[in-house]
Amino acid sequence: MKNITSVNILIAEDNEISRELMASILKTQGYGIIMASDGDEAIKALSGNDINLALVDLNMEPKGGFEFVKYLVLNSIKLPVIIITADDSSDILLRASELDVTRVLQKPVEPDRLLDVVRYSLKRYGHNVNVMASEVHQTHYNPEQLMQRAIEIAERNSRTGKGGPFGAVVANEKGEVLGEGANGITSRIDPTAHAEIMAIRKAAEKIGRSDLSDCILYCSSEPTMMGKSLIISVGIGKVYYGLNHSEINDARSVLSKNKEHKTPEYIQLGHDAAITMFDRSPQDKI
Numbered sequence: 001m002k003n004i005t006s007v008n009i010l011i012a013e014d015n016e017i018s019r020e021l022m023a024s025i026l027k028t029q030g031y032g033i034i035m036a037s038d039g040d041e042a043i044k045a046l047s048g049n050d051i052n053l054a055l056v057d058l059n060m061e062p063k064g065g066f067e068f069v070k071y072l073v074l075n076s077i078k079l080p081v082i083i084i085t086a087d088d089s090s091d092i093l094l095r096a097s098e099l100d101v102t103r104v105l106q107k108p109v110e111p112d113r114l115l116d117v118v119r120y121s122l123k124r125y126g127h128n129v130n131v132m133a134s135e136v137h138q139t140h141y142n143p144e145q146l147m148q149r150a151i152e153i154a155e156r157n158s159r160t161g162k163g164g165p166f167g168a169v170v171a172n173e174k175g176e177v178l179g180e181g182a183n184g185i186t187s188r189i190d191p192t193a194h195a196e197i198m199a200i201r202k203a204a205e206k207i208g209r210s211d212l213s214d215c216i217l218y219c220s221s222e223p224t225m226m227g228k229s230l231i232i233s234v235g236i237g238k239v240y241y242g243l244n245h246s247e248i249n250d251a252r253s254v255l256s257k258n259k260e261h262k263t264p265e266y267i268q269l270g271h272d273a274a275i276t277m278f279d280r281s282p283q284d285k286i
Helices: 016-027 039-045 065-074 090-098 111-124 143-159 195-207 225-234 245-251 271-279
Strands: 008-012 032-036 053-057 081-085 103-106 167-172 177-182 215-221 238-243
Touching: 008 016, 008 039, 016 032, 016 111, 016 143, 032 039, 039 053, 039 065, 053 065, 053 111, 065 081, 081 090, 081 111, 090 103, 103 111, 143 167, 143 177, 143 195, 143 215, 143 238, 167 195, 177 195, 195 215, 195 225, 215 225, 238 245
Parallel strands: 008 032, 008 053, 053 081, 081 103, 215 238
Antiparallel strands: 167 177, 167 215
């Protein structure tokens, strides 16, 4: 059985944070990593390096993932290739099949999914790497990597038409991901399905408590008013965000210029009856 330390993986990705993120995941398992920032660099890396697998982003300039695969085909180079993309259209899957791409992996890349696909691809080409599932460790991300995950979630959500370009990640202080969320107001027909709210819900479900005071929230855009209320409620003390409300409004001003927003009228009613609930509430006595 081949020693995993002798397996080298080429990662071609033009986003440095995404590239480093995938490299850090694979390094935890002992894989050797060779990195490139575009298709041209990836092709150059083939010379002088013993590469057993290539992870290549679909959209890079001047050469992307499919251009890299075409080079392999034209030069009769047998190398398993995993295409990384935020687009899950059938056209891409069909093109990948025509070029005999080993697998297509969707962004944002999940650590366990990445490791599973890498092992599958290596085994398909005869590399029986000695890695057991029990050896997979929880990946720790730094703030820049967690923000990149939030942005990739937002990008994919927008590309697939599932909702607006908003994504969020909840992590603990060690940088372990506890919950991720994307805007689902349109796809879920749920006006409360803001990205940060969905991420907080999943994090609370995962750790089994609503107190998230030891967690950090990463959002592609500044949280909504509803999201900020929930953030206070669960006790999250630190929030990173990419765009503020002013920048978001400027970016979509053309789409919303004809939309009127009315300020609701708030009227207090039934005060005396409502206050009696607290007189007989068991929680009020705790």
